[in-house]
Amino acid sequence: MKDYFKYRYTTDIEFNLSLKTHVAIIGNSGDFFLDTLINNNDKCNIFIGDKEYTPENKFYIRKLMSFVLYKHLNIFVGETVRDEIVFGLESLAFTKNEINERVNSLSRRFKLDNLLEKDPNSLGSSDKVKMKILSSLIIKPNVLVLDNVLCELDYVDKLLIFDILKEYTDNEGVVINITNDMEETLEASRIIIIHDNKLACDGKTISVLNEEKLLKRLGLGMPFIVELNKYLMDYGIINKYYLTNEKLVGALWK
Amino acid sequence: MYSRNYYGSFYPITSKIHKLNPIVKLINFIIMILLIILTNDKEIHLYLSMFVMIMILLSYVPIKYYFNTFYSLRYIYLLLAFICAYFGLGFSDYLVYVSKIIIFILYLNVIVFTTSPSETIYSIEKFLNLFNFLNLKAVKIASSINGLLRYHPLYMMVKNDVMLASSVRGINIGLFSVKTKIRLNKKIRELTRIRSKEMNECAELRLYDINKHRTNFRTNKVGFYDILFLIFHIVLLYMYATLEGLL
Amino acid sequence: MEIIFDKVSFVINKNTPLEKTILNTISFSITESGIYSFIGASNSGKTAIGDLISLLYKPTRGSIKIGGYKNSRLKKKDINNLKSKIGYVFKNPYSMFINDTVSKEISYAIDNFGYKKESKEKRILESLKLVELDESYLEKNPFDLNITDAKKLALACILIYNPKIIILDEITNGLSVSDKNKLIRLFRMLKNKYRKTIILLSKDTSFCYQITDYVYLLSYTRLIDYGTKDLLENTNIIKNANLEPPKIVSFVNAYNKKGRNLDYYNNILDLIKGVYRDVF
Numbered sequence: 001m002k003d004y005f006k007y008r009y010t011t012d013i014e015f016n017l018s019l020k021t022h023v024a025i026i027g028n029s030g031d032f033f034l035d036t037l038i039n040n041n042d043k044c045n046i047f048i049g050d051k052e053y054t055p056e057n058k059f060y061i062r063k064l065m066s067f068v069l070y071k072h073l074n075i076f077v078g079e080t081v082r083d084e085i086v087f088g089l090e091s092l093a094f095t096k097n098e099i100n101e102r103v104n105s106l107s108r109r110f111k112l113d114n115l116l117e118k119d120p121n122s123l124g125s126s127d128k129v130k131m132k133i134l135s136s137l138i139i140k141p142n143v144l145v146l147d148n149v150l151c152e153l154d155y156v157d158k159l160l161i162f163d164i165l166k167e168y169t170d171n172e173g174v175v176i177n178i179t180n181d182m183e184e185t186l187e188a189s190r191i192i193i194i195h196d197n198k199l200a201c202d203g204k205t206i207s208v209l210n211e212e213k214l215l216k217r218l219g220l221g222m223p224f225i226v227e228l229n230k231y232l233m234d235y236g237i238i239n240k241y242y243l244t245n246e247k248l249v250g251a252l253w254k
Numbered sequence: 255m256y257s258r259n260y261y262g263s264f265y266p267i268t269s270k271i272h273k274l275n276p277i278v279k280l281i282n283f284i285i286m287i288l289l290i291i292l293t294n295d296k297e298i299h300l301y302l303s304m305f306v307m308i309m310i311l312l313s314y315v316p317i318k319y320y321f322n323t324f325y326s327l328r329y330i331y332l333l334l335a336f337i338c339a340y341f342g343l344g345f346s347d348y349l350v351y352v353s354k355i356i357i358f359i360l361y362l363n364v365i366v367f368t369t370s371p372s373e374t375i376y377s378i379e380k381f382l383n384l385f386n387f388l389n390l391k392a393v394k395i396a397s398s399i400n401g402l403l404r405y406h407p408l409y410m411m412v413k414n415d416v417m418l419a420s421s422v423r424g425i426n427i428g429l430f431s432v433k434t435k436i437r438l439n440k441k442i443r444e445l446t447r448i449r450s451k452e453m454n455e456c457a458e459l460r461l462y463d464i465n466k467h468r469t470n471f472r473t474n475k476v477g478f479y480d481i482l483f484l485i486f487h488i489v490l491l492y493m494y495a496t497l498e499g500l501l
Numbered sequence: 502m503e504i505i506f507d508k509v510s511f512v513i514n515k516n517t518p519l520e521k522t523i524l525n526t527i528s529f530s531i532t533e534s535g536i537y538s539f540i541g542a543s544n545s546g547k548t549a550i551g552d553l554i555s556l557l558y559k560p561t562r563g564s565i566k567i568g569g570y571k572n573s574r575l576k577k578k579d580i581n582n583l584k585s586k587i588g589y590v591f592k593n594p595y596s597m598f599i600n601d602t603v604s605k606e607i608s609y610a611i612d613n614f615g616y617k618k619e620s621k622e623k624r625i626l627e628s629l630k631l632v633e634l635d636e637s638y639l640e641k642n643p644f645d646l647n648i649t650d651a652k653k654l655a656l657a658c659i660l661i662y663n664p665k666i667i668i669l670d671e672i673t674n675g676l677s678v679s680d681k682n683k684l685i686r687l688f689r690m691l692k693n694k695y696r697k698t699i700i701l702l703s704k705d706t707s708f709c710y711q712i713t714d715y716v717y718l719l720s721y722t723r724l725i726d727y728g729t730k731d732l733l734e735n736t737n738i739i740k741n742a743n744l745e746p747p748k749i750v751s752f753v754n755a756y757n758k759k760g761r762n763l764d765y766y767n768n769i770l771d772l773i774k775g776v777y778r779d780v781f
Binding site: 156 | 704
Binding site: 062069078079119 | 266460471
């Protein structure tokens with residue numbers, strides 16, 4: 001498939017992403033990577049679609065690439081949840097009817113429809129993250145960048161958001177999840193490790209998680225089930241990866 | 255952290271006053287300011303005070319938030335009493351001057367509690383567009399007026415956060431010397447500047463651009479109460495005009 | 502130091518249209534040093550418990566007794582005395598930062614206590630070493646740090662004045678596995694060597710399962726259950742409170758469905774040895 005998102009930082013970091021990808025970015029330089037996406041850096045070349053990201057077309061690029069940041073989780077631009085969600089659509093000059101339609105259908109999907117008139121400061125952290133993700137997805141961007149926010153979700157909300165992100169990538173979207181929590185990498189189809197501002201590894205999820213020595217040297221762990229699989233494979237009990245509890249137990253006790 | 259102080263910021267409930275159209279509110283506010291500046295007539299001030307009391311009751315905002323601003327100006331009432339006594343003015347004149355301050359402050363409070371920031375920017379922008387011949391940059395003026403109105407609640411929020419953050423480290427700010435308190439005030443102002451910069455960055459990431467056209471989702475249509483309050487203000491203006499002999 | 506809550510309720514914005522109940526008749530008592538976790542989904546009132554113990558707010562009903570002082574009879578002198586024995590790390594570490602360099606931030610807690618300059622510097626370096634940050638961080642701006650470093654710095658700001666009770670609000674959100682293991686070693690040392698009381702407010706049941714002594718389960722403003730670590734092995738109660746059971750527990754439960762009888766081990770290496778022994 002043709003590449004949609006191209007990223008070059010001098011010769012240290014270089015990768016391309018095609019549509020319908022969910023990629024997890026781990027390592028200690030996630031912050032630096034995010035900074036180059038938000039503020040234009042001279043040494044950085046970013047292409048989204050076919051347009052290059054320059055200081056002049058910031059507004060146009062931000063319509064295509066939307067952010068959900070951890071440090072903005074307690075900063076609100078509206079005084080009620082509904083105002084917070086529709087802020088992006090107001091900036092794009094949508095009419096009142098179009099805004100109403102989108103807000104009502106999406107808030108039912110995110111299970112926020114009974115909280116629309118409340119003060120955003122009084123919500124729990126799980127609802128706050130859902131509201132921020134909803135307000136980024138409502139403008140229908142092509143690239144969604146999440147920065148360490150999925151760790152704040154409750155268990156049931158996490159399953160709901162992963163469902164929604166899967167729908168979003170199936171509808172030709174790109175999800176870039178910058179995270180420190182290795183369990184979230186199992187949802188991604190691809191992992192990129194950026195360490196000390198250099199690209200350390202780039203490939204499909206399971207093949208990167210297979211590189212035990214590299215992950216240990218960089219101080220990163222593995223998801224619990226993958227670690228379990230690895231130990232059992234070292235002992236020779238199983239010979240391939242089983243990624244859910246039921247499948248693994250079924251393989252142990254055939 | 256939980257109940258952030260609603261002193262001076264939008265109070266998120268629905269009431270008759272919350273449903274008013276913001277442009278009509280602004281026009282009424284300006285007529286009120288004109289009346290306060292131009293006349294000293296006791297009847298007009300009495301009607302305006304009664305109107306403000308009715309607005310306070312209809313807005314369903316707890317009265318203690320209004321009382322806070324009223325109480326914080328107590329030294330100004332005393333100062334006014336001394337000035338009136340010095341110039342030999344009577345008690346009823348003193349009452350008129352005090353009521354001017356109270357009407358202005360409480361009316362401003364009602365508007366700030368019941369109008370969200372996006373509505374205020376929208377109404378100021380539309381109002382200034384009437385004066386297009388002066389070539390004013392309506393959006394810039396509107397957003398700076400809004401920023402001024404919201405500076406004080408942001409400062410109070412940051413001050414509250416700093417007190418909490420010091421408190422959890424075993425520090426009681428009340429025990430500081432005056433010099434440290436002044437330095438702390440400087441830090442709080444710096445932090446407010448950082449916080450408002452962060453809010454601007456957040457709005458920019460959400461496609462806020464001062465040069466592009468925006469719609470406003472929340473504007474309420476002009477309704478029965480809007481017209482009623484507007485007629486009330488115009489009647490007061492008419493009373494003033496007949497008193498001065500202009501009509 | 503003891504912490505005793507007796508039928509405590511906490512309601513904000515009382516008698517206004519925005520009234521909200523955050524805690525509803527909570528009672529518990531903590532008398533010995535150790536690691537206690539309060540687990541619950543978001544909006545269940547965990548942060549409120551931290552706020553009430555560190556005397557930031559007063560409860561609307563009920564009484565709190567900390568270290569022999571009861572909250573209804575606290576004088577100003579007692580409050581100051583107590584506050585220097587309690588430390589609290591907020592959920593959002595950036596809201597704890599006031600100064601522009603890391604060294605000023607850490608020493609803010611002990612600035613007004615009359616320490617000499619050399620011993621202050623020594624204490625700053627020691628507290629940085631406890632959380633595994635090196636000297637190069639001393640001149641950085643706290644607001645420019647990433648989440649992991651900000652959380653470690655917030656913990657260092659608390660450890661410098663050596664409080665007896667340490668309350669940590671969601672400290673494991675956003676940390677990598679190696680940082681979590683370092684925290685586990687640090688908490689064990691603080692508990693065993695220095696006899697501190699550590700209170701963890703968290704929804705990360707896997708982390709709590711590895712180190713906690715006692716567990717209190719909160720759900721929708723009420724305390725619905727408490728007990729030792731074994732409470733986390735009861736998957737039904739945990740799922741009803743909208744939490745994820747610890748990963749080891751769900752694997753062992755799936756394993757035992759095949760009619761086997763595997764123990765609930767504490768870490769993954771012991772679990773592997775147990776599985777190996779069972780299979781062969």
